[in-house]
Amino acid sequence: MFLAALAVFPLVQLLRLSLSDVQVQNLHRDWPFIGLENFINGFTSGVLTDGLLNTLVFVVIVTIIGLIGGIAAAVALRGTGQVTGALLGLMVFIWALPPVVNGSVWKFLLADDGLFNSMLSLFGLSSFPFLYDERYALISVAVVNAWAVIPFNALVFRAAVLNVPDEQFEAAQLDGATPRQEFWYVILPALRPTTLVLGVLTIVYAFRSFDFVYVMTKGGPGASTQTLPYLSYQQAFVGYDFSAGAASAVVAVVVVLALAAVYARSVLKEESE
Amino acid sequence: MSSSTVTVATPRTAHGRRRTRKSPAAIAIRIILAIVYVIPLLWIVLTSFKDKDDVIGSSTAIFFQPTLDAYRAAFTPELLAALGQSLVIATTSTAIVLAVAIPAAYGLARVRGVLPTIGLSLLIVLQMVPQTATVIPFFQVFGGLRLLDTNLAVILADAALMTPFAIILLRPFFRAVPPALEEAASVDGARSFRIFWSIVLPVVRNGVATTATLVFLIVWGEFLYAVNFFLTPGNYPLSALLAQQVSSYGINWPGLMALGVITSLPILVLFSFTYRLLKEGLTVGAVK
Numbered sequence: 001m002f003l004a005a006l007a008v009f010p011l012v013q014l015l016r017l018s019l020s021d022v023q024v025q026n027l028h029r030d031w032p033f034i035g036l037e038n039f040i041n042g043f044t045s046g047v048l049t050d051g052l053l054n055t056l057v058f059v060v061i062v063t064i065i066g067l068i069g070g071i072a073a074a075v076a077l078r079g080t081g082q083v084t085g086a087l088l089g090l091m092v093f094i095w096a097l098p099p100v101v102n103g104s105v106w107k108f109l110l111a112d113d114g115l116f117n118s119m120l121s122l123f124g125l126s127s128f129p130f131l132y133d134e135r136y137a138l139i140s141v142a143v144v145n146a147w148a149v150i151p152f153n154a155l156v157f158r159a160a161v162l163n164v165p166d167e168q169f170e171a172a173q174l175d176g177a178t179p180r181q182e183f184w185y186v187i188l189p190a191l192r193p194t195t196l197v198l199g200v201l202t203i204v205y206a207f208r209s210f211d212f213v214y215v216m217t218k219g220g221p222g223a224s225t226q227t228l229p230y231l232s233y234q235q236a237f238v239g240y241d242f243s244a245g246a247a248s249a250v251v252a253v254v255v256v257l258a259l260a261a262v263y264a265r266s267v268l269k270e271e272s273e
Numbered sequence: 274m275s276s277s278t279v280t281v282a283t284p285r286t287a288h289g290r291r292r293t294r295k296s297p298a299a300i301a302i303r304i305i306l307a308i309v310y311v312i313p314l315l316w317i318v319l320t321s322f323k324d325k326d327d328v329i330g331s332s333t334a335i336f337f338q339p340t341l342d343a344y345r346a347a348f349t350p351e352l353l354a355a356l357g358q359s360l361v362i363a364t365t366s367t368a369i370v371l372a373v374a375i376p377a378a379y380g381l382a383r384v385r386g387v388l389p390t391i392g393l394s395l396l397i398v399l400q401m402v403p404q405t406a407t408v409i410p411f412f413q414v415f416g417g418l419r420l421l422d423t424n425l426a427v428i429l430a431d432a433a434l435m436t437p438f439a440i441i442l443l444r445p446f447f448r449a450v451p452p453a454l455e456e457a458a459s460v461d462g463a464r465s466f467r468i469f470w471s472i473v474l475p476v477v478r479n480g481v482a483t484t485a486t487l488v489f490l491i492v493w494g495e496f497l498y499a500v501n502f503f504l505t506p507g508n509y510p511l512s513a514l515l516a517q518q519v520s521s522y523g524i525n526w527p528g529l530m531a532l533g534v535i536t537s538l539p540i541l542v543l544f545s546f547t548y549r550l551l552k553e554g555l556t557v558g559a560v561k
Contacts, residue, residue, distance in 0.1 A: 007399045007433050013410035076302035087303065091310050092551065093544050098494025100512050101533045104519045105313045108320065108526055115316060147309065152555070159556035179296035208403035210497060215519050229405040236409045237501055249406035260398040267397065268390065 011253065017246035038247035048248060050223060051231040055207065055252075058142045058227050062206035065146035067199060070153025075187060077154065078161045088158075091151035099148065103215030106144045107131065110216075134224040137217050141225055145212050149205055153198055160194040161187055200263040207256060228252040321530040343527035347535060351507065352514070356535075359510035362424060362499075363492045366431040370439045370488050373432070375481065378443035379469065383452075393444075399437040404497050407434065412501055422504040430498045435488045442487065442554075446480025447473070483554025486547040490540060511536040 021034045042048030077088045094102065109115045110130035117127040130140040164186065172182050210229040213219060219226040219234055226234065228248055236245025322339040381389050411430050412421075420426040450473055458468045474481070499513035506517065515532050518524070544551075 007437060008395075010407045010410035010414070010433075011402065013413065014406055017409065017413070072302050073306055076299040076306065084303070087307055087310070089548060090314070091306065092548065093541070094310055094314060096490050096540055096544050096551075097537050098490075098496075098512050098515075098540070100494060100496055100516045100519070101317070101537055102313070104515065104529055104533050105317045107519060108524075108530070109313060109316060115312070151310075155552065156556050179298070204401045208401065208405075210403065210405055211494075214497075215516060218520055229403040232403075233405045233408065233497070236412075242409055242413070245405075246409050249403065249409060252403050253406050256401045256403065257398060260394075260401045263401075264394045264397045268393070 014246050014249055014253070017243050018250045020243050022243040022246075023241060034243075038243050039251070042244065042247055042251075047223075047231065048251060051226055051228045051248060052251070054138055054223075054225065055227040057138055058145075058209070059203055059206040061139060061142035062146045062149065062209070063199065063202045065143060066149045066153055066202045066206070067195065069146060069150040070157050070198065071188075071191065071195075073150055073154035074157030074161050075183060078158055088151075088154070092155060095148065095151035099211035100215050102148055103144070103212045106147075106212075107216045110140060131217055132221060134221050137221060138225045141212050141216050142206075144216065145206060145209055148212070149202060153202065156198055157191060157194060160191050164190045197263070197266060200259060200266070204256065204259055204263070207252070207259070228255075317530045317533050320527055321534050323527045325525065325527055343525075343531035344535075346528055347531045352511075352532075352535070354507065355509055355511045355514045358424070358508060359493060359512065359536075359539075362427055362431065362510055363489050365424075365428050366435065366492045367485055367489045369428065369432040370435045371481065371485055373436050374439035374443055374484070375474075377436075378440045379447045379473065381440065382444045382447035382450075393441075396437040396440055400441055404434060404495075408497055408501055411498070415502060421502055422508060424508075426502040427498050427510075430502065431492045431495060434495075434498075435491060438491075439484050439488055442484045443477070443480055446477040450476050479550055479554060482547065483550050486543060486551060487555075489543065493540065 018038055019034065019036070021037070039048070073091070077084050111117070112127050112129075112132070116130065120126070120128060129136060131137050168186050168190075169182065172186050177185065208229055209227065210233065213225050213227060213230045214233075217225040219230050223231075229252060232245040232248035232252065234245070235248060236242050239245075321343050322341070323337055324340050324342060381393055407430070411426075411433075415421050415426040415430075420429075454472060454476070455468050458472050459465070494512050496510075496512040496516040499510050500516060503509055503513065506514075509517065511532070515529070515536055518529055518532060
């Protein structure tokens with residue numbers, strides 16, 4: 001009951017806000033009902049459309065790099081040696097660090113006078129505007145986000161690789177399989193169910209990502225890194241247009257609902273076996 | 274090539290442990306991972322010991338005169354207050370989340386039917402809702418209740434954010450407890466709360482520890498609620514202080530990195546105690 005009140009009630013309020021005209025003056029007074037006007041405005045002005053497109057690009061980059069990187073790391077780190085163990089531990093520690101810390105470091109590394117650009121200048125190249133150019137900022141933040149999620153994915157994939165029965169590897173080795181063939185014909189098929197679930201989790205993670213955008217670019221330059229979660233925050237708490245922010249958030253929630261339905265179905269199906 | 278010769282040529286490891294073959298690709302991936310994950314961590318620590326003038330320029334990238342200036346400048350009463358705030362908020366939120374999530378997860382693991390299934394689906398959805406979708410209504414509600422600028426607002430919001438996640442993470446651990454264990458105890462005449470407390474809970478302590486750790490970690494790093502619900506920056510926890518400084522103009526990098534290190538140290542302590550648990554627990558709870 002406590003849970004229902006605290007978790008569902010905000011969503012109801014959010015929906016009401018998105019259908020009303022609420023600015024900072026009347027946040028605690030009457031909310032005039034205006035129907036779908038907030039949504040229509042958002043889409044006709046292009047703000048919401050751009051937000052959706054940015055989110056899509058962001059999610060695709062994070063998911064692809066996050067999954068491929070996770071599988072690669074899991075396979076490379078499946079041994080039990082000390083170096084492997086230390087590296088895995090370090091990666092999981094970084095995953096456990098607050099996103100605001102990781103985001104700060106990457107903002108520094110990618111800055112004009114940061115490590116990456118200092119290295120480029122050593123090779124006589126001019127500095128690259130990782131975070132200051134509308135064309136690259138979104139990609140940079142997405143790659144950093146993927147970097148942050150790879151350790152978790154690697155840990156889960158690794159458990160799945162370790163679950164493959166020894167006999168399968170032995171059989172493959174008896175048949176003279178190269179490590180590459182072993183990967184394609186033994187490991188990869190065994191990872192399929194894990195990949196599906198982690199795929200959905202990574203998509204959702206990327207979709208709701210807010211921290212890295214806030215820390216690294218604040219949605220800029222221009223509106224080039226305004227993903228839906230950031231857009232709704234920006235509209236509500238920087239522009240003080242609470243109902244516009246709520247409308248953007250509602251669009252995000254609808255997408256999440258669809259994703260969650262897919263995920264819930266696969267989880268429930270797995271349990272009723 | 275006959276299979277018997279290959280068998281002879283294939284050395285087996287003595288303990289039946291899987292023989293992992295070292296392919297060049299695997300080694301290359303390890304080197305890339307080491308570079309990509311060690312450098313940022315190294316960089317944050319190195320920079321935090323640098324002088325402001327040594328930050329820029331490649332000549333002082335690795336070799337520089339280490340200084341504690343950044344830390345000295347960072348250790349202000351403001352920082353200690355923020356550290357205290359972080360501890361209070363993270364500990365209280367974690368306690369509330371566990372108090373709600375443990376019974377709920379136990380119930381959802383034991384009861385079958387339509388209602389629990391609906392409940393579970395709802396939790397999965399709630400767990401995935403973007404935080405920015407709840408910060409706006411919470412801001413309005415807490416404003417109406419005159420709770421803005423209090424710890425209670427942030428703690429309640431964090432607890433509401435983490436409870437669905439905690440229930441979903443805990444439930445598989447409870448499901449793994451054999452019902453026969455409880456039946457035996459109830460035959461002996463133990464009451465149901467006693468059974469839960471002294472029989473079931475000890476069995477799932479790893480799950481509880483994993484969940485508590487994760488909730489604490491996430492609340493420790495949470496700053497969206499903190500930045501918006503605290504009206505006076507003097508009340509900020511560490512994460513919010515860091516978020517505020519990183520987005521200000523003319524960033525003092527050594528100072529910021531020192532603050533990052535200070536924010537991360539408690540995580541390092543917690544992590545060193547719970548890494549083994551996390552390694553096991555994450556793979557059980559997160560995907561099931």
